[in-house]
Amino acid sequence: MKRFSAPRAHAAPPWWFTAPAMLLFAFVVLIPSARGVYYAFTDWDGLDPDFAFIGLDNFTAMADDPDALQAIWHTLLIAVAITVLQNGLGLLLALGVNTAIKSRNLLRVLLFAPAVVAQIVTAYLWRNLLGPDGAVNSLLAGLGLDSWQQNWLGDPDLALWMIVLVVVWQYAGYSMVIFIAGLQSIPKEFHEAAAIDGTGPVRRFWSVTRPLLAPALTINVMLSVIGGLKLFDQVYGMTGGGPGHATDTISTLIYKDAFTLGEFGYSIALAAVLTVIVAAISASQYTVLNRNEKAAS
Amino acid sequence: MSPDGLSHQEKIMRKALAAVAAASLLAACSSGTDSHSGSSGDNQTLTIASIDQGSIEKVVDAFKAANPGVTVNLTTSGADQYQQQIRTQLSSGTAPDVMTVWPGNGNPGATYVLAKPGYLLDLSDQPWAAKLPDAFQKVAQYEGKTYNAVFGLNGIGAVYNDQAMTEAGLTAPGTWTDLLAFCKAAAGKGTPAFALGIQDNWVTQIALYALVATTVYSGDRDFDTRMAAGQATFAGSQWTTAMAKYQEMDAAGCFQKDPLGTGYEASQTLAATGKTLGIIQGNWIIGLLKQKNPSGTFTMKALPATDDTASFIMPAAAGAGYGVNAKAENRELALEFITFVMSPAGMKTFNEAQGSLPTLPGAGTTVDPGLAELTTFVEGNRTVPFMDQLWPNAKVQQTMLSGLQEVFSDQTGADQVLKDMDTDYKAGS
Numbered sequence: 001m002k003r004f005s006a007p008r009a010h011a012a013p014p015w016w017f018t019a020p021a022m023l024l025f026a027f028v029v030l031i032p033s034a035r036g037v038y039y040a041f042t043d044w045d046g047l048d049p050d051f052a053f054i055g056l057d058n059f060t061a062m063a064d065d066p067d068a069l070q071a072i073w074h075t076l077l078i079a080v081a082i083t084v085l086q087n088g089l090g091l092l093l094a095l096g097v098n099t100a101i102k103s104r105n106l107l108r109v110l111l112f113a114p115a116v117v118a119q120i121v122t123a124y125l126w127r128n129l130l131g132p133d134g135a136v137n138s139l140l141a142g143l144g145l146d147s148w149q150q151n152w153l154g155d156p157d158l159a160l161w162m163i164v165l166v167v168v169w170q171y172a173g174y175s176m177v178i179f180i181a182g183l184q185s186i187p188k189e190f191h192e193a194a195a196i197d198g199t200g201p202v203r204r205f206w207s208v209t210r211p212l213l214a215p216a217l218t219i220n221v222m223l224s225v226i227g228g229l230k231l232f233d234q235v236y237g238m239t240g241g242g243p244g245h246a247t248d249t250i251s252t253l254i255y256k257d258a259f260t261l262g263e264f265g266y267s268i269a270l271a272a273v274l275t276v277i278v279a280a281i282s283a284s285q286y287t288v289l290n291r292n293e294k295a296a297s
Numbered sequence: 298m299s300p301d302g303l304s305h306q307e308k309i310m311r312k313a314l315a316a317v318a319a320a321s322l323l324a325a326c327s328s329g330t331d332s333h334s335g336s337s338g339d340n341q342t343l344t345i346a347s348i349d350q351g352s353i354e355k356v357v358d359a360f361k362a363a364n365p366g367v368t369v370n371l372t373t374s375g376a377d378q379y380q381q382q383i384r385t386q387l388s389s390g391t392a393p394d395v396m397t398v399w400p401g402n403g404n405p406g407a408t409y410v411l412a413k414p415g416y417l418l419d420l421s422d423q424p425w426a427a428k429l430p431d432a433f434q435k436v437a438q439y440e441g442k443t444y445n446a447v448f449g450l451n452g453i454g455a456v457y458n459d460q461a462m463t464e465a466g467l468t469a470p471g472t473w474t475d476l477l478a479f480c481k482a483a484a485g486k487g488t489p490a491f492a493l494g495i496q497d498n499w500v501t502q503i504a505l506y507a508l509v510a511t512t513v514y515s516g517d518r519d520f521d522t523r524m525a526a527g528q529a530t531f532a533g534s535q536w537t538t539a540m541a542k543y544q545e546m547d548a549a550g551c552f553q554k555d556p557l558g559t560g561y562e563a564s565q566t567l568a569a570t571g572k573t574l575g576i577i578q579g580n581w582i583i584g585l586l587k588q589k590n591p592s593g594t595f596t597m598k599a600l601p602a603t604d605d606t607a608s609f610i611m612p613a614a615a616g617a618g619y620g621v622n623a624k625a626e627n628r629e630l631a632l633e634f635i636t637f638v639m640s641p642a643g644m645k646t647f648n649e650a651q652g653s654l655p656t657l658p659g660a661g662t663t664v665d666p667g668l669a670e671l672t673t674f675v676e677g678n679r680t681v682p683f684m685d686q687l688w689p690n691a692k693v694q695q696t697m698l699s700g701l702q703e704v705f706s707d708q709t710g711a712d713q714v715l716k717d718m719d720t721d722y723k724a725g726s
Contacts, residue, residue: 046388048414131563132555154496154557156706240377242498243557244703259381260405261692 039268046264058269067245068270071253078164078249079228085168086224087217090175098183108180112173123237126166127153156246159239163247167234171227175220182216183209218289225285229278250274342368343630344393346383348617349373351584352650359646360637367630375561377499380406387416390624394631398445398620400436401686403694410691411620412439418621418628420444425639425657433615433656436686446635447618448644449653451579452597452611452671452680453507459594461488461571472604477549483574484550492573493556494564501701502694504577506684508539510610511602514681521687524722531722532715540711542602544704557705565589580668581616583652596667599674611671613680616653692721
């Protein structure tokens with residue numbers, strides 16, 4: 001028998017239903033970005049209306065620019081460190097405040113609070129706290145741990161990790177909230193059934209909680225990787241990319257090359273490279289995590 | 298934490314909030330194509346963007362008092378933030394009517410850099426323009442036209458906190474040998490000689506300039522001309538000596554601990570409150586130190602770089618002045634403000650608040666007694682302009698600034714920094 005149409009409830013809406021949103025996206029995001037990329041192939045200085053098309057020169061110059069290569073390395077390092085630490089800590093916090101402890105609502109609010117403060121404000125706050133005579137060193141001295149005092153932001157070996165810690169401090173609560181939502185969507189019966197089968201808490205976490213938390217993990221890892229790759233405010237506020245270039249990321253270098261040196265063409269070329277890195281990492285990561293998610297469910 | 302520290306934090310927070318507000322404003326403005334801001338049609342509002350010198354506020358107040366009914370929207374920021382912000386505003390058509398412009402070339406907010414693409418209004422027909430002494434005209438002009446109202450002469454030297462010096466029982470060193478002994482004695486008393494806030498990278502150059510003036514220029518007054526002609530290099534000149542002396546000062550304990558973790562603002566607090574005996578800075582620091590310690594007195598001396606006192610030279614040059622946006626919404630009022638700044642009354646207010654010397658004769662400025670030595674050096678023609686004012690592009694200076702931070706954190710050597718500066722210098726404009 002010939003089928004005339006699928007049942008109404010299952011029909012996909014016509015593609016042109018998305019047209020208004022797509023047009024808006026194109027005009028606000030796609031077209032301006034594409035027009036911006038054109039400048040990556042010019043020697044525009046950001047001020048002078050006269051500039052020349054120079055082909056791929058900006059991109060080849062990048063390969064010979066130790067500052068750019070170092071910034072790309074710092075960016076990847078920061079993104080990985082933040083992703084691991086922020087989600088690890090966020091998960092532990094979520095498991096902690098998802099128990100029946102009394103003050104759990106207050107704790108959730110307190111742990112989430114740093115995430116609502118503007119990044120530049122926390123950056124300046126920590127720049128003060130981590131200063132040579134700042135609260136952190138004073139606290140160490142008060143505890144008799146003078147030898148632990150450090151030049152936290154002035155030491156090129158430490159500064160990058162201080163930035164990572166501040167970002168983790170600020171956003172672990174954010175990851176926690178997403179994990180809590182994930183935890184609460186796991187039916188209690190699963191845990192009860194597993195408990196009846198005689199599993200301990202570790203086994204229950206590994207075999208019940210972990211696989212069912214996969215969607216929350218996908219979102220969290222994605223958000224922290226993208227946030228880490230684009231990191232600007234905290235670096236700029238805490239160290240300005242210094243000492244020297246020890247904490248420069250692609251974003252801070254883009255900013256400095258454009259606005260301090262007037263090398264807009266080069267800086268837009270850097271921005272294009274950052275975009276490609278973010279897109280490539282996010283896409284491959286999404287594919288992998290999505291596969292895990294499906295396997296787990 | 299001390300009450301002082303708390304207010305410092307508050308200030309930083311306030312600045313941070315202002316920066317956030319400015320950033321969102323920029324984002325809002327830059328998205329439009331031909332946006333006309335709503336304030337036009339009102340001839341009584343003037344917008345000014347200035348670097349934070351602790352002195353423009355008084356001039357604005359005096360200007361408002363002289364022009365009743367006028368509203369001034371003033372925004373101030375630190376030098377590195379300002380230079381970045383003003384370029385964005387100029388290229389997106391959202392720049393204020395009047396803005397800080399540095400003399401000469403070599404930094405991203407300098408006269409040559411901003412006048413070349415036509416962003417500044419030609420001020421040559423202003424009555425003061427022709428009266429500027431030659432040395433200032435050279436750096437206030439681009440291709441023979443005046444664009445920069447330079448009102449103050451600034452110098453760099455060692456600024457001592459008089460009360461802290463008395464308490465430590467020490468006197469300002471007169472020679473290089475004395476300086477190293479002074480540093481050791483000061484450090485021994487628990488109050489290091491000089492505050493150094495090189496977490497903000499522009500600060501790194503100041504002490505170096507003070508050393509370069511004597512080591513490079515006392516034996517070679519034509520060094521800049523020879524550099525421009527390709528007959529000299531940084532790495533092959535006395536710049537290497539100056540770099541070595543900068544590091545020797547650090548090794549001798551001339552600076553407080555962790556200069557790379559200390560910002561400009563924090564360094565002011567150290568010097569103002571006597572936690573260090575002084576600071577190597579421009580004379581503009583005196584006004585800022587007095588804000589933090591109103592009862593303190595401060596004296597500027599040439600920083601000894603050799604043992605031959607007769608050879609001492611101080612870096613001194615026209616300080617940052619003001620230019621008018623070529624597309625100013627309120628050109629008339631902008632010109633009135635510039636005229637006021639360059640009038641005897643305006644210049645006197647500015648100089649006295651800032652602690653600078655006037656660029657025009659007859660301003661009647663009462664020079665801060667702490668600047669007597671600078672005045673003597675200026676009058677005796679024993680000064681050289683700030684080194685970057687005659688460099689061909691902004692990159693030389695930026696390479697020097699981040700390079701010096703790397704030298705202080707042992708990431709690179711001084712020779713490498715000078716070689717990198719030579720490379721950038723040769724790249725030209």
